[in-house]
Amino acid sequence: MTLANPRADRIKQVRALAGRSARSRHELYLVEGPQGVREAVRHAPSSVRDVYLTPAAASRYAEIVDDARAAGLFLHLGTPEVLEAMSADAQGVLAVVRSSAPSLGEALDARDPERAGRPLLAAVLATVRDPGNAGTVIRAADAAGADLVVLAGESVDVHNPKVVRSTAGSLFHLPVVTGLSLEATVAQLRAVGCHVLAADGSGPLDLDDLLDSAGSGASPDLAGPTAWVFGNEAWGLPEEDRALADAVVRVPIRGKTESLNLAAAATVCLYASSRAQR
Known part of the structure; x- marks a missing residue:
């Protein structure tokens, strides 16, 4: 059955996840667009609650459908109007994902085996508020x-749609830790x-x-284990934060x-460490 009513309660509930209060209340968030949904289904299927596609998107992105079915996920078809009502940025593909927030200790313990022989490399965002910047640093x-x-201090919500x-x-692809102060983050990373x-x-x-x-x-x-700390877009790192480094x-x-x-x-600094650690 294809979902066809853009005013249905289910559609409204999904759309509400664009807001932080609904995300917090339901412990769910949105993943919009084929790239994000593809990676969620492929790399974190246990966290995916529902996948929504238009019929055209299901045909175009058959690998998402195949991976979702192989993982036993709930797969729903909806009209373009329904997907648009859920999210203007869905591009015909949307997933509802359960929120998860690993602790820093859990993230360190879950280190990718492919990197286990190399020194640790971490990026710490200190009170970074711009969602586009935060997401781009995670990608970098x-x-x-x-x-x-680590998104430390009063940084943006990592599950903000942007x-x-x-x-x-x-x-x-990698753990993103939230809910720690910069001081606690630095102390734990220095301890390892x-x-x-x-x-x-x-x-x-x-840097050169x-x-x-x-x-x-x-x-x-x-070339050794390194944690880079990056500050707020407008005012950078205040003296008390620089003093922690x-x-x-x-x-x-x-x-x-x-x-x-x-x-x-951040990209330049992380790649400098990556090159040195090779």
């Missing part, structure tokens, strides 16, 4: 081979041997210099731009 951390991401979309499915590096444009250490000396035994050593590092600016935005700077 995934691409760089990081082990985990965060989820901006991760392009990376949310289902991480050097904690704060990224800040005023930092006394140059650290990359040049990586593996030589210098401190801090990008072992060192403050700047990304060199060779052109005339004043600075890099958060997501770009």
Whole structure:
């Protein structure tokens, strides 16, 4: 049966998950669009409650349908009007996913076996409020081979629809920890041997210099276990947050731009560590 009534209660309940209060109350969130849904179904099927597609999307993205059926997930067809009523950003494909929030200890214990022989690499977002930036950093951390991401302090809700979309499915590839203060996060990561590096444009250490000396035994050593701390988009890292780090590092600016935005700077720093750790 194809869902055809865009005003049905089920449709309204799904649409309400765009709001934080409904997500918190039901412990569910939306994954919109074929890329995110594909990765959720493939990499976190036990967390997926329902998958919705238009008939045209079901035909176009047959791999999503096949993976969902293989995982025994609830699969629903709906008219384009129904999917549009659920989410204007669904592109004909939508999933309702159960919220999960691993602790930092659980995330460390669940480290990807493919990276088990390499030093730990973590990205920590300190009071990052912009959902697009947060999602892009999660995606960059995934691409760089990081082990985990922490959204510390008063950072944006990781299940905000724009965060989820901006991760392009990376949310289902590595643990994302929330609910910790920056102080507690730094303490736990330092306890497992991480050097904690704060990224800040005023930092006394140059990222290129650290990359040049990586593996030589210098401190801090990008070739070793590293946790990068990135600050708020508007005001960066305040002095008390920078003081929690072992060192403050700047990304060199060779052109005339004043600075890099958060997501770009995080990508550069994470890839520098990834290269050094190879």
